[in-house]
Amino acid sequence: MPLIKNGRVVADRYVHVLDDAPPPDGIPVIIPAARFLADAAEILHHDASVGVAWPNDRRVAELAPYLDRLALVALVFPTFKDGRAYSQARLLRERYGFRGELRATGQILRDQFMFLVRAGFDVLDVAKPGDVDAFPSALKRYTVFYQAAGEGRTSAARLRLARSSVPITRGPEFATSSELGASLAGRVSR
Amino acid sequence: MYIYDEFDRTLVAERVAEFRDQVGRRISGELTEDEFKPLRLMNGVYLQLHAYMLRIAIPYGTLSSRQLRMLAHVGRRYDRNYGHFTTRQNIQFNWIKLEDLPDAMADLASAGLHGMQTSGNCVRNITTDQWSGVAPDEIEDARIWAELLRQHTTLHPEFSFLPRKFKIAVTAAAQDRAAVKVHDIGLRLHRNGAGETGFEVLVGGGLGRTPFIAKSIRPFLPKRDVLSYVEAILRVYNQFARRDNLYKSRIKILVHDLGAEAFAREVEAEWQHIKDGPLALDPAVVAEIAARFRYPEYARLDDDPPELTQLRKADRRFDAWLCNAVTNHKVPGYAIVTLSLKPEGGAPGDATSDQMDAIADLADRYSFGEIRVGHDQNLAFPHVAQRDLPELWRALDAVGVATPNVGLVSDIIACPGLDYCSLANARAIPVAQELTRRFRDLDLARDLGRLHINISGCINACGHHHVGHIGILGVEKNGEEFYQITLAGRADERAELGTLLGPAVPYAKVADVVEEVVAAYVELRERPNETFIETVKRIGVEPFKERVYATH
Ligand code: SF4
Numbered sequence: 140m141p142l143i144k145n146g147r148v149v150a151d152r153y154v155h156v157l158d159d160a161p162p163p164d165g166i167p168v169i170i171p172a173a174r175f176l177a178d179a180a181e182i183l184h185h186d187a188s189v190g191v192a193w194p195n196d197r198r199v200a201e202l203a204p205y206l207d208r209l210a211l212v213a214l215v216f217p218t219f220k221d222g223r224a225y226s227q228a229r230l231l232r233e234r235y236g237f238r239g240e241l242r243a244t245g246q247i248l249r250d251q252f253m254f255l256v257r258a259g260f261d262v263l264d265v266a267k268p269g270d271v272d273a274f275p276s277a278l279k280r281y282t283v284f285y286q287a288a289g290e291g292r293t294s295a296a297r298l299r300l301a302r303s304s305v306p307i308t309r310g311p312e313f314a315t316s317s318e319l320g321a322s323l324a325g326r327v328s329r
Numbered sequence: 330m331y332i333y334d335e336f337d338r339t340l341v342a343e344r345v346a347e348f349r350d351q352v353g354r355r356i357s358g359e360l361t362e363d364e365f366k367p368l369r370l371m372n373g374v375y376l377q378l379h380a381y382m383l384r385i386a387i388p389y390g391t392l393s394s395r396q397l398r399m400l401a402h403v404g405r406r407y408d409r410n411y412g413h414f415t416t417r418q419n420i421q422f423n424w425i426k427l428e429d430l431p432d433a434m435a436d437l438a439s440a441g442l443h444g445m446q447t448s449g450n451c452v453r454n455i456t457t458d459q460w461s462g463v464a465p466d467e468i469e470d471a472r473i474w475a476e477l478l479r480q481h482t483t484l485h486p487e488f489s490f491l492p493r494k495f496k497i498a499v500t501a502a503a504q505d506r507a508a509v510k511v512h513d514i515g516l517r518l519h520r521n522g523a524g525e526t527g528f529e530v531l532v533g534g535g536l537g538r539t540p541f542i543a544k545s546i547r548p549f550l551p552k553r554d555v556l557s558y559v560e561a562i563l564r565v566y567n568q569f570a571r572r573d574n575l576y577k578s579r580i581k582i583l584v585h586d587l588g589a590e591a592f593a594r595e596v597e598a599e600w601q602h603i604k605d606g607p608l609a610l611d612p613a614v615v616a617e618i619a620a621r622f623r624y625p626e627y628a629r630l631d632d633d634p635p636e637l638t639q640l641r642k643a644d645r646r647f648d649a650w651l652c653n654a655v656t657n658h659k660v661p662g663y664a665i666v667t668l669s670l671k672p673e674g675g676a677p678g679d680a681t682s683d684q685m686d687a688i689a690d691l692a693d694r695y696s697f698g699e700i701r702v703g704h705d706q707n708l709a710f711p712h713v714a715q716r717d718l719p720e721l722w723r724a725l726d727a728v729g730v731a732t733p734n735v736g737l738v739s740d741i742i743a744c745p746g747l748d749y750c751s752l753a754n755a756r757a758i759p760v761a762q763e764l765t766r767r768f769r770d771l772d773l774a775r776d777l778g779r780l781h782i783n784i785s786g787c788i789n790a791c792g793h794h795h796v797g798h799i800g801i802l803g804v805e806k807n808g809e810e811f812y813q814i815t816l817a818g819r820a821d822e823r824a825e826l827g828t829l830l831g832p833a834v835p836y837a838k839v840a841d842v843v844e845e846v847v848a849a850y851v852e853l854r855e856r857p858n859e860t861f862i863e864t865v866k867r868i869g870v871e872p873f874k875e876r877v878y879a880t881h
Binding site: 198219220221222223225226227229234248250251253254257258280281282283284285286287 | 336339340343346347351364367368450480481482483484485486487488489490491564567568572602607
């Protein structure tokens with residue numbers, strides 16, 4: 140399936156390592172959660188990037204001790220209707236400060252792109268190749284959002300206050316949504 | 330009124346553009362019906378028995394006359410000249426064509442109306458007391474909090490694919506007119522011992538197949554924390570509720586399975602992480618939202634002006650209507666007027682486009698251009714000068730919305746049932762219509778006092794039958810429509826589920842049985858003003874059962 144990263148279709152550098160196979164030397168790997176947890180110290184010695192494929196019914200808090208040494212976390216949407224990984228993504232980004240690649244896998248369809256990016260995913264493993272072209276327009280579709288979330292937009296409430304020049308007393312400083320929308324869309328090319 | 334600004338308008342317009350694109354892809358065949366389904370369901374579009382149905386949100390039940398005219402227009406232009414007000418402060422159009430949907434949505438958007446949060450597994454339209462802002466028994470206007478929550482949950486990046494739909498209701502009055510105890514989250518604004526206002530948080534209420542009354546998980550939540558606390562509840566729900574079984578995926582099942590205390594602990598733990606983050610409400614943000622609720626410039630008037638007292642003496646019909654449909658207002662000299670959408674023989678909650686236009690005109694003349702929609706499927710004018718009541722009454726009577734049956738036996742709440750709904754087991758509207766004929770005698774209805782009949786066409790309970798004083802549930806038996814009757818449910822601050830009367834009865838008998846139940850009540854009540862539910866509470870359902878099943 141095509142991978143979209145920063146708006147660009149990219150090749151997948153990673154190989155998925157099944158449960159008992161040894162990680163191939165010098166190649167970035169994605170390891171299933173159970174195996175990773177069973178043998179984290181060993182696996183983290185791998186001589187290329189290490190990623191973990193995390194199921195959507197396990198608390199991401201278990202990953203917290205390793206996040207600074209992980210290059211990638213792949214979360215899964217078994218169907219587009221199963222939205223558990225949106226919560227996991229926000230927790231990884233906002234609570235545990237994960238800055239590596241956060242990959243959305245499973246049934247990833249174009250009408251979720253916006254939600255995924257807003258929840259903090261930066262790489263989308265798109266289910267239908269035809270949906271790739273829709274990425275720029277999907278991200279540009281909305282220019283305002285009521286709520287701030289993982290991707291760092293400003294909520295409408297804060298923009299309103301900024302506009303009416305009432306001093307803002309609390310809350311993170313973010314780019315305005317239109318700036319962010321423009322820069323995301325501008326980054327899209329194939 | 331809540332005044333939209335450019336943010337709100339932009340979002341709604343962008344939503345229409347997105348939906349137009351999605352409908353285009355469906356019509357061209359690029360999307361199958363299966364793929365289109367979740368997209369239309371995020372815009373209030375359902376596929377019913379005969380056609381697509383469009384459900385439009387009326388946040389906290391507040392409409393401007395301009396918005397009501399737009400609803401009339403959509404009914405006239407794209408539907409069959411009417412709309413149906415639901416029990417959750419929405420309106421439904423039942424006969425809309427797929428290719429017309431984008432234009433209908435664009436027309437609605439021009440008046441600030443949309444179908445967001447009316448379907449799909451997201452946070453649904455947040456409801457409140459329909460008298461918010463004018464009710465004498467409220468401590469503040471609940472709509473401000475509903476609006477803050479509405480904005481926060483609209484197209485939420487984390488909570489748009491929840492295990493199931495999620496309903497939140499807010500009340501700020503002593504009397505709960507928003508049925509908060511039968512919602513996924515109920516927020517009850519009240520004053521604590523120190524005189525501060527905050528929310529009691531209730532979770533896990535709901536009807537349907539497995540009805541539960543909500544459990545209180547926090548007696549007092551400071552107002553600044555309401556968004557973060559709701560976020561914590563939603564996050565726990567999103568991650569841990571069941572997704573393997575449609576019937577077990579509502580939050581009520583999670584709360585029940587974990588136990589309210591364990592659930593509350595999960596929420597508290599999550600909340601501790603986020604309570605002082607960006608969701609902590611800045612008073613300036615609250616003030617900004619509050620400032621966009623505009624209240625009329627009320628005149629200085631006295632209660633009970635002479636023209637009122639005179640006509641009450643002279644005209645019994647006027648007096649009956651006034652006693653029934655007119656309620657006290659916060660401001661002296663003003664009143665809240667309920668417009669009954671329950672005429673004899675009518676479908677509960679239906680209004681024609683002509684009626685909506687006429688009501689909008691009357692709202693401009695007599696209610697500062699504002700209309701409210703209640704969960705009882707009636708409308709209300711929230712700001713009527715008492716001295717205008719005689720004139721307004723005549724005008725409402727001419728429109729057919731002055732039946733003095735508000736809160737009485739013929740003010741029936743019913744879901745669309747088998748006439749429209751693809752999930753139905755049995756008809757609901759014809760049962761309601763027949764009952765309004767049986768109880769057409771308004772003197773009798775008045776004598777019976779408060780008596781709410783609620784009818785659902787299937788176990789999904791959209792007609793809230795569990796909490797009806799008399800609840801009627803359509804079931805299917807060997808391919809025929811049967812009805813289970815329950816007694817003494819209630820949806821208010823003392824919410825309770827009704828008790829089953831006995832075996833289900835066939836369609837042809839259901840109105841007779843209800844009449845029997847009512848006749849039994851009249852005989853069994855201790856005194857004329859003992860209400861129906863009080864009587865059932867006192868003596869139980871047994872005496873009713875004996876009487877009903879002896880005759881049938
Ligand atoms: S209760 Fe059943 S029949 Fe009635 S509207 Fe809901 S789903 Fe349809």
